[in-house]
Amino acid sequence: MPIVQVRNVSKTFYRDRGPGVRAVNDVSFSIEEGETLALIGESGSGKSTVGRLMLRLIEADDGEIVFDGHDVRRRSPEELRRLRATMQVVFQEPYESLNPRMSIGAIVGEPLEIHERGLSGRQRAARVAEMLDEVGLDPALAGRRPGALSGGQQQRVGIARALITRPRFIVLDEPTSSLDLSVQGQILRLLQDLQKRLKLTYLYISHDLSTVSYIAHRVAVMYLGQIREIGSVDDVVNRPQDPYTRALLNAFLSPDPTVRTRDTYRLSGEIPSPTQVQRGCFLYSRCPSRIEPCASTPADLRQLDPGHEVRCIRAPLSQPLVTVNPELRTFGGPPRPTQKQQA
Amino acid sequence: MLEVENVTTRFRSRRGVVHAVNGVSFRVGSSEIVGIVGESGCGKSATIRSVLGLIQPPGEIVGGRAVFDGTDLLAIPAGALRRLRGSEIGFVAQNPFGSLNPILSVAAQFHNLIVAHRGRLSRKQTRDMALQALQSVGISGPERVLDGYAHELSGGMAQRVVIGMATVLGPRLLVADEPTTALDMTIQRQILDLLQDLVRKRERSMILVTHDLGVVAQYCDRVVVMYAGKVIETGPTAQVFARPAHPYTQALLGSVPRRGEEIGILAGRVPSLIDYPPGCAFSNRCVHALDRCARIVPASRPVAGEDGWNVSCHLVSGDADPLSREEDVRAHRAG
Known part of the structure; x- marks a missing residue:
């Protein structure tokens, strides 16, 4: 039984003039109790906005956010206050949030x-x-x-503040991206340890594949406000079916020098302005695997395997879109340095 | 190509003298990409800023040499160094928008840069050079970019323009300080590929300053690992990553998160750069520390039998003779 369900949630931000920016576009997912779902994407993908919508730090335009059987969007201010004790957030910049x-x-x-x-x-x-x-x-x-x-x-103070009301669900918004590598490791270990001891459920928002593959059980890949692909970390990292996921994985720089990750599968150009209305697949203008129907057919998420959903209409292909670099499967750093014997 | 020897830089602060760079030495060979890696405050940026003459008061370079092509960059007048920078040595900083002038067109900035180094050239001549530079950094539609301004560019495009400006005069050494830290992952990869191409194809050299072990592993021939303002290990990237000799390098590589494995924990904190410790700066966090580590600064010694691989650690064989090391161990266990 999922503890959190997000159903068809959308959010458009308007400026003084001009068209709105559709930051979150019909996003749905659920998270089981004690599970970590990672939201991964580049800047402007809408991943942080999703976290804020779930806690009602900003109001969604459409959709339902169900936490523990309650629709968060329909709670009265008093009920919301009580609910907030059980849903907390840890922000990216610890100093700025204290x-x-x-x-x-x-x-x-x-x-x-x-x-x-x-x-x-x-x-x-x-x-x-x-x-x-x-x-x-x-x-x-x-x-x-x-x-x-x-x-x-x-x-750690930010985490303590989030935990003191004994929450069950925590949004972790890039909690380690401003920290040094050695400190990042300590915080990730702490988060994992707390999850086990306190049966916490996490939404882990990040742009960093290595921390995601370490801490998450499932991962959703976002691009231009949409989920492109969602599934277990193993499915998404080892058998990515969406071109965007593949391009993202291909850009990953392995910290193991014996693994030569090659950037052979590239998107062309840069992220289009989110104000531009896209007719077909949102990735069409940049996709190396596009075919004609992609320009006009909206790409909807559909299930490939149980628990693995993808947006690309070409998936699954009998031939993989690209040969996924086999080393990416292990997806980690260099072999653990052998600790020298205590002299 | 560049030989940095014993460079020492300090900053005066209200709380005392900050020992930011403490006797840093490394070499950059021709056609080589050298990565300087370390966590925040380790002195990696201060080191290259020292070499490039970009340290300003209250900072002061108190010693050392940085010999580039026979010239000691630390000994020549500021004007001469400025002329080298931009023509012979190109610099790419982390934030491209900090390097671009917001009120001049890109073409005008190229013009000013080129004229400052090459003397009177016409707008037409500098424009042609700029066009070529922008094409070489993979900008399609360079005419439009030249007539535009910095604010019209995305982060990735702006960094390409900065790289174009850093390379337009054909420098032999490129210094890039976290050039992709502010960029998204897919753009990061494109920019690093571009820098690598520019170095390899034209037989230039590059220093890449980064905190990202992935950048080092994928792009750097050799690595310089810094801690508390010192080089604690340097060598060929493949060797250092496969068999890190220094306990800090081991801990740093062990901190990389990997699925299904425990992350190694490095306890404790970097020592204060004001009350700089007398012995090895890492000794207070080192699980292998011996008595002497906190007292005596370890010299940089070659790692057994490896050319160009050096480490500053009392524990690594080749440093101390085995007998005295045994004594240390006994003292350590007893105490």
């Missing part, structure tokens, strides 16, 4: 003032200390301000 004038303790404890008003000051401090410990921070840091912390510690 008030520099507040102490770490006050930042992490703040959601309790809204969601658990009955707590005494002492009870709240105890919950904050417990939460800091949970995310691997010394509870003594509660008195410090965000500026005194490293980037990794700041992101």
Whole structure:
């Protein structure tokens, strides 16, 4: 039973003049309890907007967002407030999302003032200390301000703040993309560990394939506001059927120098303006595998295999569109360096 | 082509002197792409800015040499270095829009650049050179781009224009500081392929500064790994990635996320560059650290039998004689 369902959600942003930008275009997916779904795409694909729509940080134009049996879009403000305790978000820039004038303790404890008003000051401090410990921070840091912390510690504070109301679902919006590689590893491990212990459900928004393949169970690839392909990480990474997914995978730079990933399958040009209305397949203007009907036939998501949906009308092909680089299947870094024996 | 030796750069701050670059040495051979890699604050950008004469007060280069084609870039007057930069050495920064003038057309910027280095040439002559440069960086419709302005360009196109400007005078060395960090993945790949082509086809050399191990693995012949303002390991990319010698290089490569495997955890933090530690800067985080590591700075030594592969670590064989190392280990275990 999915804990979250997104059904046919759309959102258009309007400027003062000119046509609107259709940032999210008829997007549907569901996430099972305890599962991580990754939304991957390049800038302007609409992936972050989807996360914000799900939490009603912005209002959708159309569609349903069902969380735990409730339609989030139809909740009254009071009901929404209660629902928000169980749906939280962690943002990309930890420092910018933390008030520099507040102490770490006050930042992490703040959601309790809204969601658990009955707590005494002492009870709240105890919950904050417990939460800091949970995310691997010394509870003594509660008195410090965000500026005194490293980037990794700041992101742990962001995670503690999201977790303190005991949510069940968390939107992780590029939570590690501003962090150094060694710190990124710590945060990913923490997120994975918390998911197992607290049975959390994640929507993991990212443009980085290596973190996605590490943390996600399923992945949805977005382009111009649409999902191009959705399925298990194994399906999408090892048997990509949509040309956009393939181009994205081909652009991946393996950190293993013995793996020569070649950029042989390329989209032409750059992402068209999202204000331009596309008649057929949204990828038509750039697609190396396009055929004539693609210009006029709208490409709809359809199921190829159970749990694997794709938009390209040519899929599945008896011949693969390109030979997917076999090394991409392992999709990882170099062989783990052998740790030297403790001398 | 370029030999950097013992370059040391400091910045004065209110809290004290920041030891940003501490005796950095590396070489760039002809037709070679060298990657400088490390995490934020490791001094990779400060190093190349030192070499290119782009350090401004409160920063100060306090020592070292950077010999380019027989000329020490750190010893020549600022004007002479400026003339080399742009003609003999091209520079591509992370943010292309920071390198482009928003109120001059692209053609006018090419004109100013070319005239500054080559003297009086007509608009027509510089335009022809600019057209050729834009074609070589894969811009279709270069006429239209030349008559346009920076704000009309996408990020990927703007970076192509910057690369066109950096290469229009045929420099022999190209220095690119995180040239694709601000770009999307598919565009990143195109830009890196383009840079590689420009280097390989014209027998130039390139320094690629990056935090991305994928960029190093796929594009760099040799790698310089930096930590806390020092080069801790340098060598051919294939060897260093397959058998990293320095514990920090090992930890960095171990931090790459891979499906179905635990990510290696590197605990602790980079030391303060103001209270710079006396011994190995990595010793406080190193799981293999011996007593001497916190006290004595390890010299850069060749990794056994490998040409051009050097590491600064007391633990790597070839550095200390085995006996004294044994003593260290015993002291370490006892204490």
